[in-house]
Amino acid sequence: MLRLFSGFAAVSALVAASSAQAQVKIGMIVSYSGQFADTGIQLDNGFKLYMKQKGDTVAGKKVEVIRKDVGGIAPDLAKRLAQELIVRDKADVLGGFELTPNALAAGDVSAEAKKMMVVMNAATSIITTKSPYIARTSVTTPMLNDALGTWAAKSGGIKKVYTLVSDFGPGHDALNAFKEAFTAAGGQIVGSALFPVANMDFGAFVQAAKDSNPDAIYIWTPGGTQPGAIGKALNERGVDTTKIKILGQDELTGVSALKSMGDLGVGIITAAMYDYNLQNPLNQEFVKAYQAEYNREPDIFSMGGYDGAQLIYRSLEKSGGKADGDSLIAAAKGMAWQSPRGPVMIDPETRDIILDVYIRKVEKVNGQLRNVEFAKIEKVKDPVKAKMAK
Amino acid sequence: MALGEVKSASVDHIARRAKWHPLEIVFWLTTPLPFVLTPDYLQLASQIAITALFAISLDLILGYGGLVSLGHAAFFGLGAYTAGLFSKHFWGEPFSGLLLAAIVAGLFGYALSFVIATFRGLALIMITMGIGQLLLEAANSLGWLTGGADGLQGVKMSPLFNRFRFDLYGVTAYAYSLTALFLCFLVARRVTNSPFGLSLRGIRENSTRMLAIGAPNTRRVRMIFTIAAVMAGIAGALLTQTTETVSLETLGFQRSADLLVILILGGVGRLYGGVIGAVIYMIARDQFSGVNPQYWYFWIGMLLIAVVVFLPNGILGGAARLLPKTWVRA
Numbered sequence: 001m002l003r004l005f006s007g008f009a010a011v012s013a014l015v016a017a018s019s020a021q022a023q024v025k026i027g028m029i030v031s032y033s034g035q036f037a038d039t040g041i042q043l044d045n046g047f048k049l050y051m052k053q054k055g056d057t058v059a060g061k062k063v064e065v066i067r068k069d070v071g072g073i074a075p076d077l078a079k080r081l082a083q084e085l086i087v088r089d090k091a092d093v094l095g096g097f098e099l100t101p102n103a104l105a106a107g108d109v110s111a112e113a114k115k116m117m118v119v120m121n122a123a124t125s126i127i128t129t130k131s132p133y134i135a136r137t138s139v140t141t142p143m144l145n146d147a148l149g150t151w152a153a154k155s156g157g158i159k160k161v162y163t164l165v166s167d168f169g170p171g172h173d174a175l176n177a178f179k180e181a182f183t184a185a186g187g188q189i190v191g192s193a194l195f196p197v198a199n200m201d202f203g204a205f206v207q208a209a210k211d212s213n214p215d216a217i218y219i220w221t222p223g224g225t226q227p228g229a230i231g232k233a234l235n236e237r238g239v240d241t242t243k244i245k246i247l248g249q250d251e252l253t254g255v256s257a258l259k260s261m262g263d264l265g266v267g268i269i270t271a272a273m274y275d276y277n278l279q280n281p282l283n284q285e286f287v288k289a290y291q292a293e294y295n296r297e298p299d300i301f302s303m304g305g306y307d308g309a310q311l312i313y314r315s316l317e318k319s320g321g322k323a324d325g326d327s328l329i330a331a332a333k334g335m336a337w338q339s340p341r342g343p344v345m346i347d348p349e350t351r352d353i354i355l356d357v358y359i360r361k362v363e364k365v366n367g368q369l370r371n372v373e374f375a376k377i378e379k380v381k382d383p384v385k386a387k388m389a390k
Numbered sequence: 391m392a393l394g395e396v397k398s399a400s401v402d403h404i405a406r407r408a409k410w411h412p413l414e415i416v417f418w419l420t421t422p423l424p425f426v427l428t429p430d431y432l433q434l435a436s437q438i439a440i441t442a443l444f445a446i447s448l449d450l451i452l453g454y455g456g457l458v459s460l461g462h463a464a465f466f467g468l469g470a471y472t473a474g475l476f477s478k479h480f481w482g483e484p485f486s487g488l489l490l491a492a493i494v495a496g497l498f499g500y501a502l503s504f505v506i507a508t509f510r511g512l513a514l515i516m517i518t519m520g521i522g523q524l525l526l527e528a529a530n531s532l533g534w535l536t537g538g539a540d541g542l543q544g545v546k547m548s549p550l551f552n553r554f555r556f557d558l559y560g561v562t563a564y565a566y567s568l569t570a571l572f573l574c575f576l577v578a579r580r581v582t583n584s585p586f587g588l589s590l591r592g593i594r595e596n597s598t599r600m601l602a603i604g605a606p607n608t609r610r611v612r613m614i615f616t617i618a619a620v621m622a623g624i625a626g627a628l629l630t631q632t633t634e635t636v637s638l639e640t641l642g643f644q645r646s647a648d649l650l651v652i653l654i655l656g657g658v659g660r661l662y663g664g665v666i667g668a669v670i671y672m673i674a675r676d677q678f679s680g681v682n683p684q685y686w687y688f689w690i691g692m693l694l695i696a697v698v699v700f701l702p703n704g705i706l707g708g709a710a711r712l713l714p715k716t717w718v719r720a
Contacts, residue, residue, distance in 0.1 A: 076640075170539065
């Protein structure tokens with residue numbers, strides 16, 4: 001009985017697929033509601049902007065986007081949505097994924113159904129190993145922190161670092177990447193502390209860090225309201241950012257973080273893959289179009305979505321409109337293009353992105369706090385998968 | 391009235407309640423229909439069946455035991471992680487994992503029931519919520535075991551009976567979840583229609599008087615709490631096995647709160663209330679979020695307000711008022 005039904009389902013799927021030849025369907029799994037809605041909406045804005053600029057026809061096929069709300073961290077739902085997008089809506093490509101657990105769950109579906117899946121934000125290294133059809137257009141956490149660690153020891157003149165990290169999975173990943181790169185380049189970790197995820201009083205942590213007399217303090221927080229509290233503690237404990245440098249990943253000085261920190265943020269050094277202040281003509285054009293469309297600045301999430309759409313379009317062009325997983329991922333491997341954030345490429349081996357990481361410092365420009373980039377590490381690859389390959 | 395007459399009257403009462411109503415039979419006969427009518431919706435159907443089982447489990451303690459819990463996801467998550475870890479470290483045969491999850495959740499429920507049975511009302515809400523949060527934080531900090539915030543990786547199920555794999559369409563998943571739901575429902579139905587179930591209602595309505603007629607409360611409360619924990623554990627394990635994912639979110643407060651909403655939507659204290667609530671809530675969610683991925687919660691909110699205002703006893707409570715008296719039992 002069961003076999004009969006699944007046979008029936010398979011036949012109906014075939015019929016529907018053959019009648020839909022002239023279009024390509026992209027299923028987007030994003031949080032449009034809940035705690036991560038703003039991230040999801042920025043990601044989707046970037047995606048929509050690219051489609052608006054290029055039109056909805058590529059390689060002779062009409063692109064149709066089906067959007068599904070996953071509403072936050074919900075891998076069981078993300079997996080079901082991915083299954084339904086493929087089974088019910090006959091989606092050819094899965095996209096979106098701002099959260100790691102959701103991306104990991106949907107990866108199984110991509111592998112089983114042999115459909116291309118584009119991860120446009122989630123930043124844990126292992127995601128792309130879940131299916132041979134996954135490509136990523138954002139960045140991985142270890143990429144940023146590995147680049148930061150190497151830069152600090154080699155070019156930043158920093159020898160001794162105290163680390164202060166949120167006791168949370170992604171925080172551990174970030175710390176490990178930083179530590180390995182930093183010590184490999186000759187740096188020394190003089191002390192470390194993990195703070196609770198919801199911690200709001202950093203006075204004691206900062207004091208301990210200061211007392212160990214380091215050249216720099218490395219801080220990792222998942223964003224939210226913590227950067228403001230950290231800025232306050234640094235100020236209260238008299239940490240002079242010209243003497244003890246503060247290092248971190250982009251979230252530490254993101255748009256909302258800078259707002260809550262105010263002038264206390266000046267001097268903080270972070271590693272990032274994108275900032276809307278990047279000075280290149282392509283980015284200035286992108287920011288202008290984005291502001292005109294959505295009345296706000298694009299952020300790293302918008303960038304992942306924009307290049308996600310770009311990767312799908314370019315792969316379709318290269319495959320001559322063939323939308324099956326094998327053709328598309330073959331086309332995506334080694335694909336290189338100029339993105340508003342600089343030159344990017346999909347690593348033909350890992351299907352992860354290769355990009356330039358910017359080292360920036362918070363400065364006051366015309367009365368406004370900005371992340372001003374002053375160094376660049378070119379062609380950064382994900383260090384975790386590079387190690388796995390060895 | 392002689393003692394014998396009283397006894398036979400109460401036996402009759404229980405026998406009458408335990409008889410299957412035609413509507414019930416019709417309902418269960420319709421449950422396999424999705425295999426034929428909506429073969430593209432079987433994954434959703436499977437998750438509805440799991441949610442319905444979870445709701446029945448909450449109904450046992452809320453609708454029959456009168457205990458309000460805002461931490462029922464603790465048992466769900468415990469079952470989910472047990473099944474997931476078992477398949478990762480031992481083997482992927484589903485039934486053994488399901489059984490183990492039921493045992494672990496049951497033992498935890500039994501141990502907790504000693505605390506639970508001594509509290510009522512607001513204190514109980516706080517305690518159950520606290521237990522849920524404790525488990526969540528424990529799972530979060532035991533990253534080496536649970537995978538922490540990324541969720542448990544490496545959950546892999548073997549085919550059911552070594553034959554039916556958990557396919558993309560969800561045929562196996564729905565058949566498996568539906569069977570589990572039905573069997574657990576039979577147990578729940580038997581329990582609530584037994585003298586034990588009747589005494590639980592007594593405790594819910596007036597616990598002091600139950601003591602006065604010589605029926606000890608705490609032992610009964612502990613028993614139903616343990617049974618409910620077992621069922622919640624089974625529901626969690628089913629979700630793990632049919633989706634091959636486990637995340638911290640299975641233990642989350644949101645899941646407990648949503649469950650309470652589902653039960654209130656369907657109707658508390660009727661067993662079918664949880665089932666109907668799960669069907670309506672999950673389908674509404676699926677459809678509304680398909681139409682408008684960004685603002686679909688608005689419509690869910692409207693639905694809830696409408697139900698609470700117009701059908702204060704839930705959808706089933708409302709239906710019971712509309713249908714002829716002889717069709718429905720209280």
